[in-house]
Amino acid sequence: MLARDWRGGELGVLLVALVLAVGVVSGISAFATRLQNALTQESHRFLAADLVARSSRALPGEWLQGAAQRGVATARTLTFPSMVFAGDDSMQLAAIKAVSDEYPLRGELTYSEQPFGAVLPAAGGPARGEVWLESRLFPLLDVAIGDQVSIGEATFTVAAAARTEPDQAASFGGYGPRLLMHYDDIPATGVVQPGSRVEYRQLYAAAPPLLASFRGWLEPQLEDSQSLLDVSEGQPGIGRALARAERFLLLAGSLAVVLAGVAIALAARRFSERHTDYVAIMKSLGATSQRINRLYAGSLLLLGLLATALGCLLGWSIQALFFGLFAEQMPVQPGASGPGPYAVGAATALTCLLCFAWPPLRRLGLASPLRVLRRDVPEENRRSLADYLVGLLAVSLLMWWYSGDLQLTLAVLAGLAITVVLGLGLALTLLRGGRLVGMSAGSIWRLALAGLQRRGTANAMQVVIFAMAIMLLLVLVLVRTSLIDAWQTQLPQGTPNHFMINIGPEEVQAVDQMLRSQDIASEPLYPMIRGRIMAVNGDELPRSDDLQANRRQRESNFTWSDTLPPGNRLIAGQWWPVQTDAALVSLEREFAERMGIQVGDTVDFLVGAQPLQAQVANLRELDWQTMQPNFFLVFPPRLLADYPATFMTSFYLAPGDKTFLNRFIRAFPTVTVIEMDVVVEQIRSIVNQVSAAVELVLAVILAAGALVLIAGVQSSVDARMHESAILRALGARRGLVLGGLFIEFAAMGLFAGLLATVAAELSVYILQQWVMEMRYTPSPWIWPLGIGAGVALIGGLGVFSCRRVVSSPPVALLRAL
């Protein structure tokens, strides 16, 4: 029976809809699972481990043994500042990092064979007796690869230029250029003594259950001076971009479920309409309702199995394609997704079939055998309200289960509800607006309008369905556009990729001049003062070494400015007048929240050994994801005039201009330059790849949307074909028939587009405001897009589906119908 019905066309739509639903759902789910997987690894990478213990005193060796007994891999690092000597008179303060053989446990260590040379991956850190110097340390010490340098009492050979370490950010204390050495060489140097400014770390890595059990053993043994770090320590900038992309993909997948569900429902309904006569004949020949139900249930089951198999294959291909695109940019290999996503796909197929395809087919069993004799016996395939409710409930649950996000589900449902309500309103208006008489076949316009009105209810249903499909597509296009825009504005071409700190006040002009003379685009030079926040409204803040504690005395960088720094937004209070002498301070919002400080509070600071008191004038919000200098605390310039300041800035250096750093460092040896170009490039390339994946998903969903439109148009073609054939037999020209059909469909498209645009804007507003945590901006361009797409797509598809009515002789049509 399946093969025979294939030719009917509805079965094709049914199968394609099911395959797309399963494919998109399982593909996106597998992609998201593996991406999540990679993301977690990515953040572990920034620790160079899964878990880190740290202290300023040596950590117990028993912990390493305990870890080994529990199947947990370990490594050790030690960081400290020390003078490095070369030749007779070169010396430089450097940030020394000693690492054991196993380092890093997660992520990648890179080096280059020459300072600022090509970046290569390293299997491990420096061998014993060797050191790697950060590129800018070479000119500072006036050494080359192969030369000798000494630290304390030991002498080492310079073997390579150190480029990146996974936990570089962690040791980014601003102590000067880095030097990498072997952990076991430390005793020979003799520089690490009790009381030295050092940080000991033990790195641990293992599968989650092993790690959890080890953590359970370790945690009770921690002393006050020891603390644990894990990935919750704040994700890097990439994290948020990828997390949003993942949400987008889940949203897309959820929409695919809705679209496919609607397509399946439409196709199944038309299928059952077409089969009413067939069932009537079978019944007149003695088939019972049960037998007919078994027959159709069997066919449906077979169809479901076929669709699930094909869909899983499609899903696998989709995620494989995505990872194919990603492969080069992925810093770590994503893990396997497991069978989970495919189970999700199969469950989707089952739900869609049960809730959308089965109700109309089940009614087939109720078809009256009398139809064999009398065509005017009504067809038993009216969908009841219960069917719609079951379908809606099923879709909502599927979306919720699938996205794991109630807000996201509700945002989409709100959009759909608006569409339905507006659509029904439209239907009522159409029906109430005084019926035009007859076909009004005299004019193409009146013919079309009369047609619209005559089929008022059916058309309104169709408009709602078209509008739902268009709305979902618009939502996706809008979210995708703002997502990609947000990424692009975050990292535009020429984003600063180097920071410069520790510029003395007397050097400011010279540094600025050197940057200008080389045509290097830089941010303004910001003054920076190191200070400590001590008390709020006279209440001394607790002293604590716990970096997690919100309210505590803490060190921070202050700056001064007469104007609100660029990229900052004032959210409470007033900015101060230029050249004010008042003792005021401006705080970053989250910082103020953590410390429990409000506008008007008085805060005490300690700068060096000098106390400073200021009243909180305002709160600012700023975007930490931009590569610009950002400050928690800003003061009026006159207030800080007497305190010792250094300056900082950030600038963009093209890859070909890196040698500028050598000249710069020679000219300003005390200035510290932090190279972020590799990280910026990495973020940019990942963002580009995620954008590509987002575009690809969009294309797949567009296909699902087109399918709904096709199924929707098809579902009304029979009645229209019959009318058109009679019109032609009675002497209507092709142009009239086709033109009337086009106008009718286009008008439906117009209404659908309008509804869809309104609902899409609302959905996107909810989504961006609460789910994506992005700022909502209205998009006027979607109005012409939504309405234009509605008219063109539905008008075109309608005429295309009905083209047979004018291409074949009317007698053939009247016989066939």
Place this chain on the structure above:
Amino acid sequence: MAGTELEILKGITLEIKSGEAVAIVGASGSGKSTLLGLLAGLDEASGGRVVIGDTDLGELDEDGRALFRGRHVGFVFQSFQLLPALTALENVMLPLELQGQAKAREQAGEFLQRVGLGARMQHYPRQMSGGEQQRVAIARAFAAQPSILFADEPTGNLDTHTGAHIIDLLFELNREEGTTLVLVTHDETLAQRCERRLVLAAGELVAA
């Protein structure tokens, strides 16, 4: 279509005079309906010519034939072919509207009165019996005042009594309007009421 071409009608030459009533009879599959479709310009012949008045239908394209049908030809089908979404009155108005007639409503109403359905103008086809539906179809066919009317088994879906009533109506209107009538039928009594009988067997005209 199963690959090979079928020749349904072979070497048929016939002339029907204006105002004449002609019955085409023959067994199922003899080609009666095909011939009717060709004569009425509802179908395109693969060979030969159909000339109505001065017009050679073969020289017209589909739109030309549509215009011609609208102006000169009326139809009554075995399965009525009424539009379910239109009332009886609207169904009858349809060909008049296609011709752009200003008084379509009045004229349609008049013809419905003449077939005895004056009281049921606002009813939909599904609310009517088969005989009533066929009467609406007859009113629709005559309302446009065609010069030639084609009827395909007009009583095929009706019981004998209703069928007889429909035939009476058909001939009565035919006489009043002076229309040429061509009908395809199995019904011998119906055929006998025509002035001429054309007998088709296996696509060939065997008696005229």
